Amino acid sequence: xxxxxxxxxxxxxxxxxxxxxxxxxxxxxxxxxxxxxxxxxxxxxxxxxxxxxxxxxxxxxxxxxxxxxxxxxxxxxxxxxxxxxxxxxxxxxxxxxxxxxxxxxxxxxxxxxxxxxxxxxxxxxxxxxxxxxxxxxxxxxxxxxxxxxxxxxxxxxxxxxxxxxxxxxxxxxxxxxxxxxxxxxxxxxxxxxxxxxxxxxxxxxxxxxxxxxxxxxxxxxxxxxxxxxxxxxx
Numbered sequence: 001x002x003x004x005x006x007x008x009x010x011x012x013x014x015x016x017x018x019x020x021x022x023x024x025x026x027x028x029x030x031x032x033x034x035x036x037x038x039x040x041x042x043x044x045x046x047x048x049x050x051x052x053x054x055x056x057x058x059x060x061x062x063x064x065x066x067x068x069x070x071x072x073x074x075x076x077x078x079x080x081x082x083x084x085x086x087x088x089x090x091x092x093x094x095x096x097x098x099x100x101x102x103x104x105x106x107x108x109x110x111x112x113x114x115x116x117x118x119x120x121x122x123x124x125x126x127x128x129x130x131x132x133x134x135x136x137x138x139x140x141x142x143x144x145x146x147x148x149x150x151x152x153x154x155x156x157x158x159x160x161x162x163x164x165x166x167x168x169x170x171x172x173x174x175x176x177x178x179x180x181x182x183x184x185x186x187x188x189x190x191x192x193x194x195x196x197x198x199x200x201x202x203x204x205x206x207x208x209x210x211x212x213x214x215x216x217x218x219x220x221x222x223x224x225x226x227x228x229x230x231x232x233x234x
Contacts, residue, residue, distance in 0.1 A: 006044045013052040025054040029173035031065040031166075039232060060172050061192045063104050066093055068168035068185060070135045071102075073158035077184040078102070078133065085121075085131040088160065094125050095187075102187045104210070189213040193234055200228040 017025075028049050032042065042059055049057035060068075070086045071078070078084060078097045086093040094105040105125045110117035122130055130150050137160045149155075175182045190213060196206035199221055207215060221230065 006041055009041075009044050009048045013048050017052055025052065027056040027058065027173040027176045028054040029058045029060060029169040029176065031062065031169045032059050033062045039234065056176060058172060058176055058189075060169065060187075060189075061104075063093055063107060063192065064172070064187050065168035067095055067102060067104070067187060068171045069160070070137075070158045071185055072167070072171055074135065074156045076133065076154065076156065082132045083125075083127050083129060084133045084135070086135045088137045092121055094121060094127070094131075096127060098188070100183070100186065102185075103212075104187070104190055104192075106209075191215075196233050198231045198233050200225070 016028075030045055032045075045059060046057045066086060066088055067084075070088070071084075080097050080100060082097040084095040084097070084102070086095070090109075091107040092110050093107045095102045096105055097103075105127065108117075108121045108124070110121060118130075122128070131153055134149060134153055134155045136155065136157050138157050171182060171185060172187075175186050191207055191209050191211045193209055194206060197204040197217070204219060205217060221228075
């Protein structure tokens with residue numbers, strides 16, 4: 001299903017409904033890359049899911065899916081203040097635990113054998129320290145570079161299984177539903193890109209990546225012409 005196939009969303013939920021023997025639906029969660037889901041598709045996924053009878057419909061970003069998949073494969077339960085780096089052979093994803101929730105900082109394209117690259121991540125992430133926890137995808141020789149990090153850094157290898165890419169969505173749905181056994185995997189829902197509000201030709205406010213969701217903003221506007229329409233722009 002592509003961003004131009006919104007009409008298929010309803011059929012997707014109908015198929016789910018036909019395969020679940022339940023009078024009530026709980027929480028639905030969908031992992032969606034920022035490159036494969038525009039605002040209209042996201043809106044359709046949520047509206048159709050609620051119409052189908054789901055109590056809650058949530059969309060998580062690819063970065064969150066990477067975090068949940070990696071962290072669910074290890075036994076360590078992160079502590080407040082922990083800095084977590086995840087190396088999935090494509091990027092370094094940096095997270096920080098704040099108030100028992102993981103907050104996404106940013107992702108970097110870096111080479112682990114280049115100390116300058118890793119120092120750049122530390123500096124640009126503004127965490128002021130190397131990771132407390134480093135997770136490395138299986139089959140990645142970067143795990144041999146332990147000397148680059150602090151001796152106190154705990155390193156884990158996690159199994160990456162392509163067939164289980166839906167698992168992070170299921171985990172987030174269970175967390176949202178209140179599963180206490182998964183509380184240590186909870187994440188903040190944050191913006192992954194810049195968004196701003198426009199009214200007519202005027203930019204009202206801009207929201208930066210990392211802003212926690214939901215965003216509540218109120219402002220009184222006066223419509224003077226037919227072009228004075230409120231828009232969310234990415």
